[in-house]
Amino acid sequence: MWIRIWALVIKEFLMLLRDKKSRFVIIGPPIIQFLVFGYGATFDLNHIPYAIYNEDPGFASRELVARFQGAPSFQQVAIIDSNRAISPLINQQKALLVLHIDPLFTRNLLRHQPGKVQVIIDGRNSNTATLALSYVNNILFSFNKYWTEAYHWERPPAQLDIRAWFNPNLLSRWFIVPGIVALLMLVVTLLVTGLSVAREREQGTFDQLLVTPMSPTEILLGKAIPGLIIGGLEGILIALVAVFWFQVPFMGSIVALSLGMFLFLLAAIGIGLMISSLAVTQQQGLLGVFMFIIPSIILSGFATPIANMPPLIQKLTYLNPLRYFLIIVRGVFLEGDAINNLWTQYVPLAIIALFSMTAAAWLFRNRV
Amino acid sequence: MNIQRLRGLIRKEFIQIIHDPSAIGIAFVMPVFLLFLFGYGVSLDARNVPVAIVVDQPTAETSAFIAGLQQSSYFVPKPYSDIAVAERAVMEREVDGILWLRNEFSRQLLQKNTAPASVLVNGVNANNAQILEGYIQGVWQNWLQHYAQDLGVPLAVPAVNQNRIWFNPALRSRDYLVPGLIAIIMTLIGALLTALIVAREWERGTMEALMVSPVTIGEILLGKLIPYFLLGMGGMLFSVLLAVSLFNVPLVGNFWILLLLSALFLLTALGMGLLISSITRNQFVASQVAVIVTFLPAFILSGFIFDIQSMPTVIQMITHIIPARYFVSILQTLFLAGNIWSTLLWNSLALLLMATFFLSMTRLNSRKRLD
Numbered sequence: 001m002w003i004r005i006w007a008l009v010i011k012e013f014l015m016l017l018r019d020k021k022s023r024f025v026i027i028g029p030p031i032i033q034f035l036v037f038g039y040g041a042t043f044d045l046n047h048i049p050y051a052i053y054n055e056d057p058g059f060a061s062r063e064l065v066a067r068f069q070g071a072p073s074f075q076q077v078a079i080i081d082s083n084r085a086i087s088p089l090i091n092q093q094k095a096l097l098v099l100h101i102d103p104l105f106t107r108n109l110l111r112h113q114p115g116k117v118q119v120i121i122d123g124r125n126s127n128t129a130t131l132a133l134s135y136v137n138n139i140l141f142s143f144n145k146y147w148t149e150a151y152h153w154e155r156p157p158a159q160l161d162i163r164a165w166f167n168p169n170l171l172s173r174w175f176i177v178p179g180i181v182a183l184l185m186l187v188v189t190l191l192v193t194g195l196s197v198a199r200e201r202e203q204g205t206f207d208q209l210l211v212t213p214m215s216p217t218e219i220l221l222g223k224a225i226p227g228l229i230i231g232g233l234e235g236i237l238i239a240l241v242a243v244f245w246f247q248v249p250f251m252g253s254i255v256a257l258s259l260g261m262f263l264f265l266l267a268a269i270g271i272g273l274m275i276s277s278l279a280v281t282q283q284q285g286l287l288g289v290f291m292f293i294i295p296s297i298i299l300s301g302f303a304t305p306i307a308n309m310p311p312l313i314q315k316l317t318y319l320n321p322l323r324y325f326l327i328i329v330r331g332v333f334l335e336g337d338a339i340n341n342l343w344t345q346y347v348p349l350a351i352i353a354l355f356s357m358t359a360a361a362w363l364f365r366n367r368v
Numbered sequence: 369m370n371i372q373r374l375r376g377l378i379r380k381e382f383i384q385i386i387h388d389p390s391a392i393g394i395a396f397v398m399p400v401f402l403l404f405l406f407g408y409g410v411s412l413d414a415r416n417v418p419v420a421i422v423v424d425q426p427t428a429e430t431s432a433f434i435a436g437l438q439q440s441s442y443f444v445p446k447p448y449s450d451i452a453v454a455e456r457a458v459m460e461r462e463v464d465g466i467l468w469l470r471n472e473f474s475r476q477l478l479q480k481n482t483a484p485a486s487v488l489v490n491g492v493n494a495n496n497a498q499i500l501e502g503y504i505q506g507v508w509q510n511w512l513q514h515y516a517q518d519l520g521v522p523l524a525v526p527a528v529n530q531n532r533i534w535f536n537p538a539l540r541s542r543d544y545l546v547p548g549l550i551a552i553i554m555t556l557i558g559a560l561l562t563a564l565i566v567a568r569e570w571e572r573g574t575m576e577a578l579m580v581s582p583v584t585i586g587e588i589l590l591g592k593l594i595p596y597f598l599l600g601m602g603g604m605l606f607s608v609l610l611a612v613s614l615f616n617v618p619l620v621g622n623f624w625i626l627l628l629l630s631a632l633f634l635l636t637a638l639g640m641g642l643l644i645s646s647i648t649r650n651q652f653v654a655s656q657v658a659v660i661v662t663f664l665p666a667f668i669l670s671g672f673i674f675d676i677q678s679m680p681t682v683i684q685m686i687t688h689i690i691p692a693r694y695f696v697s698i699l700q701t702l703f704l705a706g707n708i709w710s711t712l713l714w715n716s717l718a719l720l721l722m723a724t725f726f727l728s729m730t731r732l733n734s735r736k737r738l739d
Contacts, residue, residue: 025656037668040683043495091708114528123536127412128675134502147526158483160508164491172494283564286655287390308411
């Protein structure tokens with residue numbers, strides 16, 4: 001039995017790797033994409049373009065402006081002197097925000113009265129706007145703290161001290177890069193397996209395979225093993241790049257990650273083969289793969305938290321293998337999880353894998 | 369160019385589309401499906417964040433603060449008896465953060481010293497953690513102000529900030545995600561519709577049959593382009609309709625300009641698909657390339673969700689070769705900000721350039737010859 005499976009595995013690999021173009025599309029792009037996306041996919045704002053509209057000639061406003069100019073995340077693009085200059089800057093996205101300082105700012109501060117600062121911000125990208133406003137507030141906090149102490153203002157009655165666990169500097173790259181590892185593994189595995197049966201059906205060779213002495217289980221294994229090997233090798237490679245190139249901390253256990261990868265690949269392969277055996281042509285196979293990949297990326301918590309979704313959609317995410325694997329990858333990388341913390345993720349993955357593999361094997365025979 | 373022959377080709381393509389309805393699926397079912405999914409599933413607005421509350425010594429002051437948290441729709445405060453239990457809850461992802469008012473808090477407050485309060489947030493999802501910190505700060509400042517007022521000494525804050533948020537005052541993330549989403553859907557429709565069709569003709573050998581017929585290569589390409597352009601525009605109109613009627617995204621700009629620029633973008637996307645298809649001549653490779661160069665870059669590098677200005681310079685340069693980048697900018701501007709000519713013009717010019725490039729490359733690549 002193993003000899004027959006082995007022969008099928010070799011044949012599958014030959015199909016995939018014989019052609020130079022198809023060899024390249026399996027190996028090259030995932031690595032390039034990982035590097036590009038690893039840098040590109042970030043919520044951290046590091047050059048917020050802003051303009052200063054300072055109507056106050058006093059030294060207090062200069063002190064405040066200097067804090068913005070010295071902040072590494074802010075990049076001054078213009079100094080303006082009228083209200084009319086604001087809208088062209090923001091409309092054309094030359095500046096994300098304009099800092100408008102009241103003419104009486106210094107005078108009020110010296111009288112121990114609040115000085116007014118207005119921030120006009122482009123809300124088109126609401127997430128960027130929210131984050132930029134919190135950066136602005138941080139600068140204002142530190143200015144206020146300094147001013148309160150230097151000029152002997154009444155101290156606030158209480159003080160809040162905020163700290164973040166697992167990711168003390170709140171780098172979104174630490175969150176996104178492990179996510180991309182999972183994402184690319186899913187895409188590669190599904191593309192390798194998703195078209196494999198559809199291609200044979202379109203070319204008529206699948207019927208020939210069915211009349212050979214091979215059982216559906218053997219065909220299933222022969223089709224699944226190449227996906228497991230390619231997906232696994234790419235997963236390991238990409239994870240290594242995440243640690244050594246992107247310097248994402250790896251706090252947890254390698255065994256826990258490997259077990260997660262194995263179960264996740266099985267689930268992805270099962271789904272890929274299921275789609276593939278339902279499809280009659282490669283176009284349908286591709287469409288099927290897409291119809292699965294896109295929702296599973298959106299509803300996985302990769303970029304936007306599952307907790308923000310409506311309750312009904314949150315329930316739907318329990319069907320999504322990527323959801324569980326993302327928790328495993330991030331848990332192992334950042335939170336230092338080991339196998340015993342992650343059973344609640346492994347078990348659903350194993351169930352999805354078992355179900356989809358069985359369904360694929362059944363479909364081989366019963367779908368004509 | 370012979371109109372008769374072209375009509376024949378277009379008819380043949382439509383018959384093929386009806387024969388294998390996956391193309392209609394791509395053009396109409398996919399946009400609806402994706403818009404529903406994204407529209408409801410994608411949100412960056414944190415609401416009802418579970419936060420653990422640990423109060424070592426409850427007093428009137430601490431309960432006033434916690435009441436403030438409870439009133440806010442951003443939080444679901446969960447009381448915990450002591451900090452060790454709350455820390456375990458963070459580890460097990462039951463709560464996203466802890467607010468800890470220690471023993472000293474009430475004592476120091478009474479003695480009019482600066483009382484310390486601690487907040488711990490789970491920083492794994494950095495973006496969410498930032499937003500959460502901002503929310504907590506807001507509630508905190510509010511409480512401070514009320515507390516100081518009650519004592520009769522209004523809180524003296526040196527610099528006071530007033531925000532004015534343009535274009536999307538409520539900062540609803542859906543309002544900017546849905547227009548960007550249309551760009552992603554269109555990229556997918558355009559490229560997927562055409563990526564396989566020329567490759568399929570090569571693979572099945574029907575391309576050779578077309579070549580020995582009197583039709584010119586230009587006619588073949590137009591015969592492919594026109595039917596899928598019509599399908600794609602149908603899908604586009606449908607998406608805009610859904611965005612406005614179902615998701616209540618305001619369309620501030622002009623509808624006809626939106627339509628015109630969408631047609632331009634669709635040509636770019638179809639051109640990209642045709643080019644992939646004519647270079648690879650193999651459905652498997654074509655589909656791989658289509659996925660790699662369309663969906664993922666459009667999702668991550670177009671400014672749809674991740675801000676382009678935050679990317680490193682090299683990556684920002686790479687985003688310039690991604691057509692979706694220009695269309696995302698056009699859509700976000702037209703939907704939320706209105707007809708801002710300089711932005712629209714610049715982006716349309718880039719799209720025009722790319723459409724011309726893809727279509728003429730396809731034309732060059734599809735000479736009548738057999739390799």
